[in-house]
Amino acid sequence: MKSQTHRRNVWTTLISIVLLAYAVLVAYPMVWLLLASLKSSRELFENPWGIPSHPHLVNFLNAWTKAGIGRYFINSVFVTTVSMFFILVIGSMAAYALARYAFRGRGVIQTAFTSGMMFPVFLGIVPLFLLLRRLGMWDNYLGLITVYVAYSLSFTVFVLTGFFRQLPGELAEAGLIDGCSEYTVFLRIMFPLAKPGLIAAGIFNFFGIWNEYPLALVIIASENLRTLPLGIANLLMVQHYETDWGALFAGLVIVMVPTLIVYLVFQRQITEGLTAGALKA
Amino acid sequence: MPPIKRDRVTAIVIFLAPGLVLYCIFFILPMAQAFYVALFRWRGVSMDKVFVGFENFRKLFTGDPIFWQCLCHNLEFLGVSFVVVIPLALFFANALSSRIRGAGIYRGIFLFPNVISVVAVAALWSFVYHPTFGILNSLLKALGLGHLATGWLGEPRYALLCVIATSIWYSLGFYIVLLLAGIRSIPTSYYEASALDGATPWQSFRYVTIPLVWEILKIAVIYLIIHTLNIFGLVWVMTEGGPSYHTETLLTYLYRQAFVQSNFGYATALGVVVFVIILGVSLVAGRLMRREVVEY
Numbered sequence: 001m002k003s004q005t006h007r008r009n010v011w012t013t014l015i016s017i018v019l020l021a022y023a024v025l026v027a028y029p030m031v032w033l034l035l036a037s038l039k040s041s042r043e044l045f046e047n048p049w050g051i052p053s054h055p056h057l058v059n060f061l062n063a064w065t066k067a068g069i070g071r072y073f074i075n076s077v078f079v080t081t082v083s084m085f086f087i088l089v090i091g092s093m094a095a096y097a098l099a100r101y102a103f104r105g106r107g108v109i110q111t112a113f114t115s116g117m118m119f120p121v122f123l124g125i126v127p128l129f130l131l132l133r134r135l136g137m138w139d140n141y142l143g144l145i146t147v148y149v150a151y152s153l154s155f156t157v158f159v160l161t162g163f164f165r166q167l168p169g170e171l172a173e174a175g176l177i178d179g180c181s182e183y184t185v186f187l188r189i190m191f192p193l194a195k196p197g198l199i200a201a202g203i204f205n206f207f208g209i210w211n212e213y214p215l216a217l218v219i220i221a222s223e224n225l226r227t228l229p230l231g232i233a234n235l236l237m238v239q240h241y242e243t244d245w246g247a248l249f250a251g252l253v254i255v256m257v258p259t260l261i262v263y264l265v266f267q268r269q270i271t272e273g274l275t276a277g278a279l280k281a
Numbered sequence: 282m283p284p285i286k287r288d289r290v291t292a293i294v295i296f297l298a299p300g301l302v303l304y305c306i307f308f309i310l311p312m313a314q315a316f317y318v319a320l321f322r323w324r325g326v327s328m329d330k331v332f333v334g335f336e337n338f339r340k341l342f343t344g345d346p347i348f349w350q351c352l353c354h355n356l357e358f359l360g361v362s363f364v365v366v367i368p369l370a371l372f373f374a375n376a377l378s379s380r381i382r383g384a385g386i387y388r389g390i391f392l393f394p395n396v397i398s399v400v401a402v403a404a405l406w407s408f409v410y411h412p413t414f415g416i417l418n419s420l421l422k423a424l425g426l427g428h429l430a431t432g433w434l435g436e437p438r439y440a441l442l443c444v445i446a447t448s449i450w451y452s453l454g455f456y457i458v459l460l461l462a463g464i465r466s467i468p469t470s471y472y473e474a475s476a477l478d479g480a481t482p483w484q485s486f487r488y489v490t491i492p493l494v495w496e497i498l499k500i501a502v503i504y505l506i507i508h509t510l511n512i513f514g515l516v517w518v519m520t521e522g523g524p525s526y527h528t529e530t531l532l533t534y535l536y537r538q539a540f541v542q543s544n545f546g547y548a549t550a551l552g553v554v555v556f557v558i559i560l561g562v563s564l565v566a567g568r569l570m571r572r573e574v575v576e577y
Contacts, residue, residue, distance in 0.1 A: 011482065015376045019383075022373070023390045026450065029405050032416055036408070048414040094300035097293050109301065116308060120511050122532050123556045124311030126539050126549045127318055131311060150307035153300055182292035211398035213514040218540060229400040233518045236404050248404070255401050263396050267389055270396070274455065275462035 030256070037249035044245055059246035060254070067244070069251040071224065072231035079141060079227055080209045083148040087156050087205050088198055090149065095160035096186055096194075100172065110161070116154030121214055129218055139221045147219060148209055156201045163197025164190065200273045203266050210259065228255050319553045323546035330546065337550035348551070351531045352558075354441055358530065359509040359562075361445050362452075366505060367498070370456035375486060377457070378464040388461065392454035399451070403518035406447040410434045434520055437527040444519055444528055451515070452508060456501050463497035464490060492572075499570045503563050510559045531555045 036044060037059055038052040047053070064070040098110055128147065129138070137143030167190060175185040213229040220230060232255055235248055263270065319337055323330040341348050373391065377384045394402060409416045410433035418430040433443050467490065475485040491498075513532040516522060522529035522537065529537075532555065539548035 016381060019376055019387050023387055026390050026394060029409055029416065033405055045414055048419050090300045093296040097296035101293050103293055119312050120556060120559065122535055123552045124315050126545045127314035128311035146303065147307055150303045153304045157300065182288060207396050213400050229398045232404055233400045236407065236518060252401055252404055256397055259396050263393060271392065271458055275459055
């Protein structure tokens with residue numbers, strides 16, 4: 001019996017060591033990046049590992065102004081905010097109708113939304129590109145945001161339908177009897193009650209759009225319209241020939257900060273939502 | 282009563298219309314058109330398109346060695362990821378499900394790469410592999426293994442494996458969290474019973490945990506297939522498919538065909554093929570992993 005407890009202790013210690021090792025492997029590159037973003041290009045080569053001798057904060061200034069990260073950051077904030085607003089409004093309206101009313105064609109529409117999650121982005125990329133060009137929606141935010149909204153609806157409607165379905169229908173009926181219209185019932189009663197669902201859908205759409213790369217790459221061509229992922233990818237390609245690494249590292253830190261904040265604030269919802277979403281789909 | 286009914290119909294239409302219209306025009310329509318565009322030789326943005334039937338597909342399968350090279354790279358991506366990710370994710374999920382100290386913090390750290398932009402991940406790892414000041418070469422030198430230092434992403438032999446390693450670093454947390462949720466949903470009484478029967482930790486893992494998370498394992502494998510066959514951003518930003526096609530994958534090749542060389546019809550045919558491959562591989566994997574579901 002004693003040897004068994006002993007063995008168990010050894011086993012637990014071993015597991016702890018492996019966990020710690022992997023945690024270091026995951027975190028270290030990001031810590032290294034943070035330190036590197038505070039070094040001058042020369043120090044980077046002379047002292048790639050250590051703590052920066054004195055924080056070279058000018059990297060962040062250079063990244064923000066000279067390398068254009070400031071502009072890309074504002075572009076990304078704009079595109080993400082506007083897209084999320086429309087996704088949540090349009091998505092919750094559709095989800096509400098699908099969850100609350102029984103009507104002919106409901107099953108078909110629901111299947112159409114849900115099965116959208118199966119199609120890879122790249123399947124329709126060429127027809128989408130040609131369509132946007134024909135409509136004058138290529139290389140501008142109208143096109144990019146419209147596409148983001150359309151591509152996110154499938155997931156958003158799926159998640160929100162589940163939430164609206166859990167709300168008691170009697171509440172809506174009571175509202176109608178009190179003389180509210182269908183729209184007031186939705187806006188004043190049901191929409192606020194679906195807040196947990198809106199937060200869950202909002203978080204995942206935030207990550208999806210803030211980080212989105214392939215669609216932006218195809219839709220946006222102008223330099224001044226680039227979102228952060230486009231800007232960073234481009235800087236990386238340009239940096240192969242230039243030497244201001246510090247600014248590039250600072251730029252990377254700037255991209256990751258908003259995701260880190262949202263991640264820390266909503267960690268519980270993210271872990272739960274991630275698994276729930278994956279298991280249902 | 283009739284007026285109420287009409288109100289309701291109007292409400293349904295108003296609620297559904299914006300979403301449905303956007304979704305049909307900008308999502309369903311392009312996806313459906315793909316199957317049609319794939320049948321044309323369509324070069325450039327001009328209206329220069331000729332119906333060629335299945336010619337694009339024939340050329341893809343019989344006249345394009347790069348397509349097969351890409352497919353092999355994607356399959357290598359899938360194979361290596363599968364062999365590494367599934368056992369590691371099971372191990373970590375199992376470890377985190379026990380009462381180990383700091384389990385929540387570990388979970389938080391492991392999952393974090395998953396919410397960073399792939400572009401940032403790709404950039405970060407380009408520096409890890411950087412020949413002059415990269416972490417990897419500095420580490421090798423510090424360990425006295427300086428002779429192993431190399432150009433990593435510039436080396437045809439290592440480039441693909443380097444990208445695969447990055448992809449695993451990026452996605453492993455997702456699989457850990459997925460399986461962790463599955464293991465947590467197993468009633469503890471099952472483990473108590475198996476412990477009473479004298480099962481070792483390995484036995485209770487093998488005969489209690491595995492059968493009971495099998496369905497979730499299946500979902501994890503299907504996610505892995507979709508993720509590795511759809512890989513794009515990581516490769517494009519890290520290597521652009523190079524050196525000389527050594528890391529080219531199906532989707533970087535599709536992007537190159539469509540938006541660098543303007544072969545719209547050909548690229549779309551490739552998109553259709555990728556879609557069918559993903560469906561096919563997922564179905565086969567689902568079939569292979571079919572097992573009686575254990576109800577509990």
